[in-house]
Amino acid sequence: MSQFEVYSIGPKIQIGSFDLSFTNSSLFMVLTVSVISLFFIAATQKKSLVPNKMQLIAEMAFEFVSKMISETAGKDARPYFPFILSLFLFVLVANLLGMLPYSFTVTSHIIVTFALAFFIFVGVTLVGFARHGISYLKLFVPSGVPIFLLPLIIVIEVISYLSRPVSLSVRLFANMMAGHTMLKVFGGFVVSLGILGGWLPLGFAVALTGLELLVAFIQAYVFAILTCIYLNDALNLHH
Amino acid sequence: MVQILLSLSIFFTSAAQAAEKAGMPQLDPTTWFPQVFWLLITFGFLYLIVEKIVFPRLSDSIEQRNDHVSDNIDEANSIKDQAEKKYQEYLSLISNSKKEAQDLINANKQSLQSNFDNKKKEIDKKLEEKMKEVSKEIDDFKKSAAGKIGSISTEVAKELVKTVSKIDTNNASASSIVEEVSKKYLKGLN
Numbered sequence: 001m002s003q004f005e006v007y008s009i010g011p012k013i014q015i016g017s018f019d020l021s022f023t024n025s026s027l028f029m030v031l032t033v034s035v036i037s038l039f040f041i042a043a044t045q046k047k048s049l050v051p052n053k054m055q056l057i058a059e060m061a062f063e064f065v066s067k068m069i070s071e072t073a074g075k076d077a078r079p080y081f082p083f084i085l086s087l088f089l090f091v092l093v094a095n096l097l098g099m100l101p102y103s104f105t106v107t108s109h110i111i112v113t114f115a116l117a118f119f120i121f122v123g124v125t126l127v128g129f130a131r132h133g134i135s136y137l138k139l140f141v142p143s144g145v146p147i148f149l150l151p152l153i154i155v156i157e158v159i160s161y162l163s164r165p166v167s168l169s170v171r172l173f174a175n176m177m178a179g180h181t182m183l184k185v186f187g188g189f190v191v192s193l194g195i196l197g198g199w200l201p202l203g204f205a206v207a208l209t210g211l212e213l214l215v216a217f218i219q220a221y222v223f224a225i226l227t228c229i230y231l232n233d234a235l236n237l238h239h
Numbered sequence: 240m241v242q243i244l245l246s247l248s249i250f251f252t253s254a255a256q257a258a259e260k261a262g263m264p265q266l267d268p269t270t271w272f273p274q275v276f277w278l279l280i281t282f283g284f285l286y287l288i289v290e291k292i293v294f295p296r297l298s299d300s301i302e303q304r305n306d307h308v309s310d311n312i313d314e315a316n317s318i319k320d321q322a323e324k325k326y327q328e329y330l331s332l333i334s335n336s337k338k339e340a341q342d343l344i345n346a347n348k349q350s351l352q353s354n355f356d357n358k359k360k361e362i363d364k365k366l367e368e369k370m371k372e373v374s375k376e377i378d379d380f381k382k383s384a385a386g387k388i389g390s391i392s393t394e395v396a397k398e399l400v401k402t403v404s405k406i407d408t409n410n411a412s413a414s415s416i417v418e419e420v421s422k423k424y425l426k427g428l429n
Contacts, residue, residue: 004264004265005264006267006270006274008273018272018276019269019272019273020272020273020276020277021273022273022277023270023274023277025273025274025277026277026281029278029281029282030277032285033281033284033285033288036285036289037284037285037288037293040288040289040293040297041288041292041293044293044300047296047299047303048300049304049307058293059297059301062297062298062301082286082289082294085294086282086290089285089289090282090285106278108265109264109270109274110265110266111271111275112275112278115274115279116278116282173265177265
């Protein structure tokens with residue numbers, strides 16, 4: 001489990017009783033943000049009519065997220081586009097950077113994914129109340145339900161709403177941690193079985209690496225699209 | 240077999256060791272605060288960059304491209320319309336000139352026909368006149384020929400009678416007989 005350990009690098013920063021030291025986790029967050037920023041700024045430097053490879057990738061990412069938002073949350077979600085785009089890119093690049101040997105996966109820590117999910121949860125709830133006022137609570141009262149079932153349904157709906165940040169964060173964190181743990185276990189087999197028996201786990205490790213790349217993308221996509229769905233609930237009260 | 244057993248035993252021991260050692264660094268609360276703090280800073284920075292630089296640039300360039308494409312499509316459509324118009328003009332021009340040519344041919348035909356008819360009439364008229372003249376001539380000739388035939392027959396009859404009966408008949412009685420006979424003959428002829 002050493003690949004999940006957080007240790008501080010550089011000087012210890014302490015404000016009051018809060019430890020704000022720069023850790024390997026912070027380093028990879030900074031790396032993630034730098035990779036995204038540098039790539040996208042470089043890619044959009046020349047706004048050419050016929051895009052070059054970098055601009056094409058940037059535009060593909062843009063259109064991918066744009067399509068995702070308009071399909072799930074509709075036109076009203078336009079103002080939140082930059083947020084969803086940065087969220088998707090942050091999770092995707094953090095997942096992918098974590099695939100490098102000896103690197104650290106920011107999203108394999110429950111506190112990071114939970115912080116993101118909780119921020120989304122609070123933000124979506126605020127958007128819902130700002131848009132619909134107190135009638136946003138109608139979200140918990142589905143239409144066409146018999147009255148005697150309503151108390152039960154409302155309780156279930158409230159619980160499911162409140163468990164959103166938990167499910168959202170645990171899904172991403174568990175996927176990342178499980179994948180990396182598995183890779184680690186198979187990597188350990190390669191070493192312990194040596195030149196004679198190590199080939200089988202090595203093949204598995206290679207296959208798992210491919211699978212993990214897929215999972216890295218899919219989890220970023222799921223994280224972003226669930227955010228869009230929650231946003232859609234807040235923007236267009238469907239019940 | 241030994242290899243497999245060995246590997247299995249290694250698997251279980253290493254898994255157990257991992258679980259023992261696990262302690263899950265993720266659940267160590269002392270690391271939570273700095274992670275959230277740095278997450279806020281880095282993600283906030285990323286959001287600013289995406290919102291202020293990346294998003295406007297990308298939406299600009301995509302919009303520009305879409306505008307360009309739709310402009311080109313509009314232009315192509317207008318050119319197509321023009322071509323269609325030109326084609327229609329060409330078609331009407333062709334059909335008009337065809338009509339004109341047909342008219343010209345018809346007019347020429349008519350004038351030729353009338354010319355021909357006129358000429359024919361003229362020639363017919365001339366022919367008729369000629370025919371009339373000729374038939375008149377023939378008639379005259381017939382008439383005069385009848386008279387001449389009469390006098391010749393009279394002479395022949397006189398000579399005949401003279402040689403047969405040795406009688407010299409006078410001209411008058413012979414001619415009267417000839418006249419009678421020829422009248423009868425002509426009546427039968429007519």
